Amino acid sequence: MSRKWRNILIGVLVAALVIAGIWLLSRSENSFRSKYEGADLSTDVSGIGRSNTYTSYLEKYANLPAVSEAVEVDLASFEGKGGEVCADGVLTADESELTWKVNVPKAGLYNIRLDYLTVESRGVDIEREIAINGEVPFTGASTLCFSRLWTDANEVRKDNQGNDIRPTQVERFEKQSAYCKDDMGYQTEPYAFYFNEGENELTIRAVNEPVILCAVSLTPIMKSPTYAEYAAAQPEVSASEEALNYSQTIQGESAVLRSTPSLYGRYDRSSALTEPYSVSNSILNYIGGEPWTHPGEWIQWEFEVPEDGYYNISIKARQMYQRGALSARTVYIDGEIPFEDLEAVTFSYSTGWDMHTLSDKEGTPFRFWLKKGSHSIRMEVTMGEMGPVLKSVEDSIFRLNQIYRKILVLTGANPDKYRDYNLKRIYPEAIEAMDLESKRLYKIVDDTVAITGEKSDRIASAQTLAVQLETFVKKNERITESFQNFRDNITSLGTAMQNMAESKLDVDLIMVTGENVNVPEVRSNVFQDIIHEVRSCLSSYTVDYNSLGDKYEDTDDVVEIWITTGRDQSTVLKNLVDNTFTAKTGIKVNVKLVLQDAILPAVVAGNGPDVVLSLSGWFAVNYAMRNAVEDLTQFEDFEEVTKPFTKSILEPLTYNDSKKIGIYGLPETQDFAVLFYRKDVMEELGLAVPQTWDELIAELPTIQGNSLTIGINFPDIRVVDNSVLNSMIYQNGGEIYDKEAKHTLVDSEAGVAGFKQYTSLYNDYGLPVVFDFPSRFRSGEMPMGIQNYNMYNTLMVSAPEIRGLWDFTLFPGTMKEDGTIDHTAQTSGLCCMMIATNNETKKKNAWEFMKWWVSADAQVRFGREMESILGASARYQTANQDALTQLAWSDKQLKVLKEQMSQTRGFPEIAGGYSTQRHLINAVRKVINTKEDQRETLLTYARTINEEIKIKRREFNLPVD
DSSP, X not given: OOHHHHHHHHHHHHHHHHHHHHHHHHHHHSOOHHHHTTOOTTOOOTTOSOSSOHHHHHHHTTTOOOOOOOEEOOGGGOEEEEEEEETTEEEEEEEEEEEEEEEESSOEEEEEEEEEEEOSSSOSOEEXXXXXXXXXXXXXXXXXXXXXXXXXSSOOEEOTTSOEEOOOEEEOOOOEEEEOOOTTSSSOSOOOEEEOSEEEEEEEEEEESOEEEEEEEEEOOOOOOOHHHHHHTSOOOOOOHHHHTOEEEEEGGGOOEESSTTOOEEEOOSOTTSSXXXXXXXXEXXXXXXXXXXXXXXXXXXXXXXXXXXXXXXXXXXXXXXXXXXXXXXXXXXXXXXXXXXXXXXXXXXXXXXXXXXXXXXXOBOOEEEOSEXXXXXXXXXXXXXXXXXXXXXXXXXXXXXXXXXXXXXHOSSOOTTSOOOHHHHOHHHHHHHHHHHHHHHHHHHHHHHHHSSOOGGXXXXXXXXXXXXXXXXXXXXXXXTHHHHHHHHHHHHHHHHHHHOOOEEEEEEEEEETTOOOOXXXXXXXXXXXXXXXXXXXXXXXXXXXXXXXXXXXXXXXXXXXXXXXXXXXXXXXXXXXXXXXXXXXXXXXXEOOGGGHHHHHHTTOOOSEEEEEEHHHHHHHHTTTOBOOGGGSTTHHHHTTTSOHHHHGGGEEEOSSOEEEOOEEOXXXXXXEEEEHHHHHHHTOOOOSBHHHHHHHHHHHHHTTOOEEEOOOOSSOOOOHHHHHHHXXXXXXXXXXXXXXXXXXXXXXXXXXXHHHHHHHTTOOOSSOOHHHHHHHTSSOEEEEETTHHHHHHHHOGGGTTSEEEEOOOBEEOTTSOEEOOEEEEOEEEEEBOOSOHHHHHHHHHHHHHHTSHHHHHHHHHHHHHHHGGGGOOOBSOHHHHTTXXXXXXXXXXXXXXXXTEEEOOOOTTTHHHHHHHHHHHHHHHHHOOOHHHHHHHHHHHHHHHHHHHHHHTTOOOO
């Protein structure tokens, strides 16, 4: 065969293989309907699944006829605690529980609508629980959220660099109406509650925040009309020429109201089509983005029309966040959803701006009848068709974790893959549940593809788990072979659910136009893009992006502030400084974002700042030893300034140079450990939440007998943390150093006792030394764990499927002879410090700034702003006790945090102190890894620590033993 024909034949074969591959791929992409068709997916296997769900609740009352008459609740006739009749209704306090007798004319399902008025408090959403006739009807009724009203405090102003300064958000106190709905957004319609005919008891319990109830109504199930019904109800009139040709553009950033303070105007320099446009300055030119993602969050704009008539509405939007996903918004006109098509207006993925005219599936614009005058348009995040799918995913994750824990009891976390555990005989219900869950996951994949139009990476984990479960059912031995992989796949599905639940959207502008107006298309050409990129490149050489807000020349009356955390934090800080501190005191402030490594060279060279923010306490003492920072006790009002702080958080900032004891920083944040626990798992095991180490250890046999465990941080390579060990030393009556900081006391009897207690957790009780706490806590494999309380932020964001199933309490303590429990835990945090200077004006102004920065007012504003930008993941851990009570913690959480904060000890920073933590960690590792004698190991390392302290004290001309 000639080379030519051979090449032709090879080409034909390659083409055939490609076609075959495409055909096979298309077959694999087809529906999985055959996998689950005919199966009853609505039932759960005994012992596997959630109880008291809203779905099962509705099924009980599915065949009831609809009700048509609303029932008003007589608010003044309440019984219970925490209620007070006022001019606007009934003020319900933070821990209130009020019950009303409600006479219902006809048994059936009702929506519950609340008219309410917020009161000044911590500024977070109001949370309530509803019980009917003494029982919470379903789990979702325990977490009902109601939003506040937020608006700009003032007009947008510009700094002296030409950048827009975002206005501070303030709350507007006006009456609102809202239905009781699923706060996660998976159930898109308002909850339906069953009431018997005749007298019923309706109880509303406060979970978080006080609020005034103005009215409570039981209403027939809410249904929006179709567009045809809406259109038929509008008048048939001829519009004037003015109305037909009217056009009004509403800039997205000019929104007048929003449900959370994070939904403020933002700036975008990435596109030439954003209005208004600038590549060199930060100009507020759109709204939404990253924070506008959670169901129920809304933004409202106002506009006017000149005449009665029909108008079209177009939205210039951009959904560039998730490929293969739809962002949905419910559109309200004047507070109402005009027709059902506006319950979930979808925006598909696009890297650029698109103009979306509200229209039907054929593209015919909707005609909105508007009367002359002012109107409002509100866009609210909704899950739309994805809501039920996400609810199915959440339930599936819950059941999969139950299956995992059930098998875990027999096999342990690392089963022997060569052993036959005979799972089908021992746990037939688990195998049956796997089979059912596999079918459910296949259906979830199909439902997602049907909604989004493609099989994206986000749903791949569901398909992976479905295939794996199907394999487990057919070949039970594969369960133990891939057990850890099974757990990891469940975690991946949880992460995928979080991604799928995000519904981000940018809005540049909204156009309200008459029917004769052609809405312009949004398209950029090649020349615009090239010019935009060139201008962006050139501006990067001329604009100082590290200097924020108003920038001043460096003079004696200007305070130079360096901050080391991040751009979001520095931007919020500068905004607060300009709007409050400078406006009140007249002291000018420059804020610069820097890396920690840049501070020391700058200070040594004499080019450092006046104040540095957000550094660990080690920096303050380390610089104090070198006379590089100011002793803050020199200021007359120092004692007054530090009153809101615990003494423990000042310990790491204190330095004794043998001549005087000085404090060289002011605390910003304060972190400490608490005990996190899974309420559902502890209840399953019949265990109480332990208060002491003895109680915790006593529960270990039950926990470990079920192949579960407890997470206590071990100082491995990833987590260099000795706080639990140090806390045990404190609880045993020990100290880390002597009073003059000349040597360590960890080799005392109390120190040895604490060391033995800590290392025995791993040597005697087998606690794991390496673990991923959030993942294992989510699965329930680790139902208890000691973590710093900022873990709350992580779990709130990363584990929505266990919301309401976990909590935290005090750090485990030691019972004292008098019967009290010592819960002492080590604390640490970030601080601010003043660089040493001979300029008295600089020193005075820097002190004024530091006092303002750590004050309750500034800390509360900063904390709320950060949480409004980044959500619950950025809840601020302020050290100011007065500020802590005003942040978004519930009353129950605040009681735990305040109590634990009062029982903390700081880790003293001394000359040579770096060796203490290092060698204590080495001692712990040696005892755990080589099983050396605890006392001898600690004494050996204590001598090494003392030698290093002695060397460092001599280096700094300090007296030694």
